[in-house]
Amino acid sequence: MCMEWNRTSKALSQVAVDAVILFVTDTLHLSKEGKLIDLRLNHYLSQLMDSEEITGRFEECMLLHTRGEIAAQKVVLVGMGNEKKWSSQRFRQCVAIGARKAQQSGVKELAVSVPEFLEKRFGSADLVQAVVEGVELGCYELPSYKQISRSTGIQKVVFSEQTLSKTSIEVGMERGGVFAEASKKASTWCNEPSNHLTPTVLASYADEVAKRCGLEIDIVDKDRLEELNAHAFLAVAKGSAEPPKLIMLRYQGAPDDEEVLGLVGKGVTFDSGGLQIKPHEGMDKMKSDMSGAAAVLAAMDAIGTLKPHCNVVAVIVSCENMTGSHAYRPGDVLSTMSGKTIEVTHTDAEGRVILADGLAYARKLGATKLVDIATLTGAAVVCLGREKTLMLGNDDTLLQDVSVAAGLAGEPVWKFPLEEEYDYYLHSDIADVKNEGGRAAGAIQGGVFLQHFVEDTPWVHLDIAGPAFSQKDSGIYRNGATGAGTRTLIHLALQMGL
Known part of the structure; x- marks a missing residue:
C-alpha cells in the first residue's frame, strides 16, 4: 500500500x-x-x-x-x-x-x-x-507469497513544515518519493524467487519502465547476441534452459552533450556456480545475484522520472549460471565482443565474464564514462562486511564523483587499489586473461579482469556483494534484499546534470 x-x-x-x-x-x-x-x-x-x-x-x-x-x-x-x-x-x-x-x-x-x-x-x-x-x-515490507497477507502498515504521514521553505519541502518530498520508490523496486526484484523472475521477466519489467518514462529500449535476444559476438555472455547462459537477455535502456536528457554515462549491471537471476557448483549453504540467496541489474533498472526508472540534464545508457546482461549439459567448463577459452579472449579457470566467476561483453557493448553505444555494479565477489564481503560497497576504477575524477554520489545516498563505498602488480593473478598462457586467480586479492581480481574490457574509457566498478542483502532490520534496510547502489546511481546522474 x-x-x-x-x-x-x-x-x-x-x-x-x-x-x-x-x-x-x-x-x-x-x-x-x-x-x-x-x-x-x-x-x-x-x-x-x-x-x-x-x-x-x-x-x-x-x-x-x-x-x-x-x-x-x-x-x-x-x-x-x-x-x-x-x-x-x-x-x-x-x-x-x-x-x-x-x-x-x-x-x-x-x-x-x-x-x-x-x-x-x-x-x-x-x-x-x-x-x-x-x-x-x-x-517497507517485501512482498510475500503467503496465503494470508500481512496487516497494513502506516497509511498516512503528515509532515510539519514549521520553519522550512515551501521550495525545499517540495523538492525534498519529490526526490525522496522517487528515490524511495526506486530502492523499493530494486529490493523487490532482488527478493523475487528465481522461478518467478527470469531474464525474460526482467526484460518485461524493463519494457514497462521504458514505456512509462519515455526511454529508448532494445532487448537483445540470443540470435542477435551471436551476431554481436557476445560469446562470453552466451557461454555462461548455455548451462540453463532460460534464454539470456541483454537489455539496453537509453535516456537522452542533454542531446547536444557528447558526454554519456554508461551503467552496466550484472543480472544473474540464479547462480548455482555452474559446474564448479556452490555449497548448499546460502544458495537460496543466489536469487539476488541480479542485484546490480536491479539497481541499474530502478535507477533508470528514477532518472526517467526526474529528467536530469544528462545522457545515460544502461546495459543489463541477464542470464542464469546453471549446470546443464551445455554449461561452460573450466579450461574453456571464450571469445568476447571486444575481441579479447578469456581462459575459464572457475565457472563461479561468471559475473565478470558476462560483464566483459556488457561493458564492451556500452562502449559501442557511445558511453564516455562507465560504472558497472554487481554482486561480484564473496571476497568483498570478507573485506568489508555488509556495511560498505567495494569500489575501484581507472579514473580519479570518476572515482571521486561516485564517492560523492554514494555519500549523498548514504551508501558508503571504500576504494581499493587497482595497480599493475595485481595483473599477474590473472595471467594466462593461452588467452588474453583468465577469469580467476585464486583466493588472494579476490575482490581486486574482479576489477583487474574487468579493466581489460573498458580500454581507456573512464570506469568505476562497484562490488555490492556485501550490502545487497541485509541479515537483519537496520535503519532504512529490512531483513532481505536492500536495493543497494540504486540511490548512488541516481545521484551520480543528477550530478552530471548540474
Whole structure:
C-alpha cells in the first residue's frame, strides 16, 4: 500500500495522528517541537531524561503514550547520538528506526518534522528527502507469497513544515518519493524467487519502465547476441534452459552533450556456480545475484522520472549460471565482443565474464564514462562486511564523483587499489586473461579482469556483494534484499546534470 503524504503548518503537538516522532541528542537536547510537547506532557520527557531512562544515544528508540495531553496518541522518541557524527544519512536512519517502531505498534497515521538544530547544518531539501526515504524504506515490507497477507502498515504521514521553505519541502518530498520508490523496486526484484523472475521477466519489467518514462529500449535476444559476438555472455547462459537477455535502456536528457554515462549491471537471476557448483549453504540467496541489474533498472526508472540534464545508457546482461549439459567448463577459452579472449579457470566467476561483453557493448553505444555494479565477489564481503560497497576504477575524477554520489545516498563505498602488480593473478598462457586467480586479492581480481574490457574509457566498478542483502532490520534496510547502489546511481546522474 502506498503511503499518503500531507503537509501541515501546525506544530506537531497539534497534529491529530496516532503518533509523532521526536529526536533527542546524546546531550539530551530536544528540538523546539520536542520541548513544546514535553511541556504539554507535564515534563514527562524531561523526567525520563533526568532518570537516564532516555540517553539520546544513536538508534535508541522509545514509544510513549501521551494520555490525551496532546493531539497525537503516542510519541516515538529516537536518539540522534553525538552531534559530531550527525549527517543526513544518520538522520535518515533515525527516521527509519522511529517509523518502524511506530508501525510495529500498530500506528496507521504518523507525523514528523525536521529538527531545527539539523537545519542549521544541512540543506533543508536534503533533510526533507531524508525524512521521506526514512519513513518509506524503514516501513517497507517485501512482498510475500503467503496465503494470508500481512496487516497494513502506516497509511498516512503528515509532515510539519514549521520553519522550512515551501521550495525545499517540495523538492525534498519529490526526490525522496522517487528515490524511495526506486530502492523499493530494486529490493523487490532482488527478493523475487528465481522461478518467478527470469531474464525474460526482467526484460518485461524493463519494457514497462521504458514505456512509462519515455526511454529508448532494445532487448537483445540470443540470435542477435551471436551476431554481436557476445560469446562470453552466451557461454555462461548455455548451462540453463532460460534464454539470456541483454537489455539496453537509453535516456537522452542533454542531446547536444557528447558526454554519456554508461551503467552496466550484472543480472544473474540464479547462480548455482555452474559446474564448479556452490555449497548448499546460502544458495537460496543466489536469487539476488541480479542485484546490480536491479539497481541499474530502478535507477533508470528514477532518472526517467526526474529528467536530469544528462545522457545515460544502461546495459543489463541477464542470464542464469546453471549446470546443464551445455554449461561452460573450466579450461574453456571464450571469445568476447571486444575481441579479447578469456581462459575459464572457475565457472563461479561468471559475473565478470558476462560483464566483459556488457561493458564492451556500452562502449559501442557511445558511453564516455562507465560504472558497472554487481554482486561480484564473496571476497568483498570478507573485506568489508555488509556495511560498505567495494569500489575501484581507472579514473580519479570518476572515482571521486561516485564517492560523492554514494555519500549523498548514504551508501558508503571504500576504494581499493587497482595497480599493475595485481595483473599477474590473472595471467594466462593461452588467452588474453583468465577469469580467476585464486583466493588472494579476490575482490581486486574482479576489477583487474574487468579493466581489460573498458580500454581507456573512464570506469568505476562497484562490488555490492556485501550490502545487497541485509541479515537483519537496520535503519532504512529490512531483513532481505536492500536495493543497494540504486540511490548512488541516481545521484551520480543528477550530478552530471548540474
